[in-house]
Amino acid sequence: MAVLLETEKVTRVLPGTVPVTLVEDIDLTIGDGEFVAITGPSGSGKSSLLYLLGLLDMPTEGEVRFRGKPTHDLSEEERAAIRLSGIGFIFQFHFLLAEFSALENVMIPMRRLGRIDRREMEARAADILERLGLRDHLRKRPDQLSGGQRQRVAVARALANDPPLILADEPTGSLDSHSSEQVFEILRGIVEEDGKSVVAVTHDLDMAARMGRGIHLVDGRIVSDGPAVAHLSPQLS
Amino acid sequence: MSLTLEIAVTHIRGRLRQTLVSILGVTMGVGFAIAMAALMQGSQDDFVSTLVDAMPHVQITDERREAPVQPADIAFGAVEWHGLRPKEDIRGILNPTAALAALEAWDPGAVSAALSLSGVARYGGTERGVTVFGVTPKDMIAVSTIEDDMTAGALTDLDGAGFAAVIGERLADRLGIEMGDSFDLTVANERSRRIKVVGLFRTGVVATDEGLIYVRLKVAQTLSGRQNAINDIQIRLADANAARMVAARAEAMLGYKAVSWQEANESLLEALQIRNIIMYTVVAAILVVAGFGIFNIVSIITHEKARDIAILKSLGFRQSDIRGIFLAEGALMGGIGGILGSALGYGLTWGLGNVRFELEQATEITNLPVTYDVLHYVIASGLALLTAGIAGYLPARKAARGNPVDIIRGAT
Structure with missing residues (x-):
């Protein structure tokens, strides 16, 4: 399994009168095709770690390497370029652009990347949305969709440029159980069928237990990292 | 998009x-x-x-930009002198025929030669200080808009009319005279003549309408007692913006002060x-x-x-x-x-x-x-x-x- 993302002694401290350490000494490796759950109590640094992995935030110390390439010295534009083609983000809330249809929202990353022509973009976006069960909702705007549908559009947008890594911050946190299950199955499909890596922050331990690997954080440090079921069984029981 | x-x-x-x-x-x-x-x-x-439109594009007068060099300066160089009586030059453009011939040869535009005199117009006990402008009517028409400003008669009516004048309407009002009336005109050397009004003009410029009298050049020369004298050459150009260049060249050519309309209205x-x-x-x-x-x-x-x-x-x-x-x-x-x-x-x-x-x-x-x-x-x-x-x-x-x-x- 090739290494997709790795961190080395990553620490993130928020400056201020009283500096706040978000994560500390994080060493981890994410390989291709891994389905990783990041769990931990509130304020343990799960989302902070996710943003560092996604190059949205920069570590105070340590290094994040994407495909073996150090990112610490990269410019904002270079990191943006990696995010554009290499990483897809899914957040707890869909964060779709309200003025654009589902299809247009999915096309936004493609248009920014600009590798294919407009017709191909439309076909590809429609294909992804159809795959996620949104065939009849391509032209609908976010306010015309249900919560679960919006989140699936957000997943489709994350997949738009076919990135090898999907980072999800509590992707089912705002959904009912039925929609949560739908989204989870989609994420599992992304890993198992497409061979992509998915790293998801979640409070849902049942869901985390069904993922391949579990990383548990406490106070910004990794306290356990291993196969999810085994790893989370003490907490589930 | x-x-x-x-x-x-x-x-x-x-x-x-x-x-x-x-x-x-x-x-x-x-x-x-x-x-x-x-x-x-x-x-x-x-x-x-x-x-x-209202003024000549270039006006050459009998003045010089620099004070003339006195004979004593030429004779004694740097020696300082006091109380010496300066040489009295006769006013007017010297050798006017040659000056006009030079301008005609160059042909910068329409040229009009004139003799400008100060005088007093009198009629029925009313006196007004005036500028008497002796001109050749057809030349003056070529360099000015006077013909457009005529409200009675024409400038060319001066030709063959003897001692006649075209005056501003405001001056006529001030003096209380009308077309066909005659008034007394006295120039600086106190020669006085009876002048008949053959035309009236209104330019809209008060100073001109109240203080300018056009007469034939010969009449002005007779009044001043200086036959053939001129002290004012006006040039009208096809391109008014070339006035500065033409003025500079005319000044270099003739030695007299040549003022472009831009210089005259610099402020x-x-x-x-x-x-x-x-x-x-x-x-x-x-x-x-x-x-x-x-x-x-x-x-x-x-x-x-x-x-x-x-x-x-x-x-x-x-x-x-x-x-x-x-x-x-x-x-x-x-x-x-x-x-x-x-x-x-x-x-x-x-x-x-x-x-x-x-x-x-x-x-x-x-x-x-x-x-x-x-x-x-x-x-x-x-x-x-x-x-x-x-x-x-x-x-x-x-x-x-x-x-x-x-x-x-x-x-x-």
Whole structure:
């Protein structure tokens, strides 16, 4: 399994009168095709770690390497370029652009990347949305969709440029159980069928237990990292 | 449409009412700026053309720019001398025939030679100081607009009329004389003659209408007792803007002071330039005020769309992409305002140009002078676009620099 993302002694401290350490000494490796759950109590640094992995935030110390390439010295534009083609983000809330249809929202990353022509973009976006069960909702705007549908559009947008890594911050946190299950199955499909890596922050331990690997954080440090079921069984029981 | 522009359009469409108010601000600013510039430029052009029409483009007089070198200077070089009586030169252009022949050979334009004298006009116990201008009528007509200003008779009526004059209407009123009447004219050397009025003119310039008398050149020469003398050569050019060059060459050729119309009105032209600077400053101020409206609306949009900005950044948009979106919003408002403002400015200029009014002294109904100049539209629209760009850039820069993580955390 090739290494997709790795961190080395990553620490993130928020400056201020009283500096706040978000994560500390994080060493981890994410390989291709891994389905990783990041769990931990509130304020343990799960989302902070996710943003560092996604190059949205920069570590105070340590290094994040994407495909073996150090990112610490990269410019904002270079990191943006990696995010554009290499990483897809899914957040707890869909964060779709309200003025654009589902299809247009999915096309936004493609248009920014600009590798294919407009017709191909439309076909590809429609294909992804159809795959996620949104065939009849391509032209609908976010306010015309249900919560679960919006989140699936957000997943489709994350997949738009076919990135090898999907980072999800509590992707089912705002959904009912039925929609949560739908989204989870989609994420599992992304890993198992497409061979992509998915790293998801979640409070849902049942869901985390069904993922391949579990990383548990406490106070910004990794306290356990291993196969999810085994790893989370003490907490589930 | 590019993605940046498409997002920008959706943003300003989402704030349609405020956007329209901002665009209206720019429209009004550009429109009134153009109308004001058209009016100012129009009045300036009208004023300058009146000035250029009313006076010779180049006037050569019997004066010299430098005080003449005295014989004592030539004879004794650097030796200092006091109380020496200077050489008295006879007034007038020396060897006028040769001077006029030289000008005719060069042919810079229409040339008119004249003898200008100071005198006093008397009629029925009323006296007025006047300038007596001895001219050759057909030459004078070629270098001036006097023929257009005639209200009775013609300048050419002087030919063959003996001691006759064409005088200003105001002078006639002051003296109480009419066409066909005769008055006494005394020039500086106290020769007095009875002069018959064969024509009246009104230029609209009070000093001219009250104080100028045209007579034939020969009459002036007879009155002054200096046959063949001239002290004033007037030149009218096909291109009035070449006057400075022609004056310089004529001065070098003849040695007498040659004054272009620009030099004669230097302080006036400077005042017009200052007026232009004030005008463009006011125009810029109007557009800066309009720019505040754009700044305001783009700031509101960046605040409202902070979450979208964060999301776009997470999707891989660069800071420059984000800046581009909001810059495009400012530029769109400025651009639309500039186009509408140009149309408004054209309409206002047309309206102002068609305002008709009648002046007491004018012979015909007058319109406000306006100028349609593409430069006004380019400057006003360009300034609007620049102001809008800056107004959009400032909040755009702030929005682009924001940390998306802070916004995403805040949103969740």
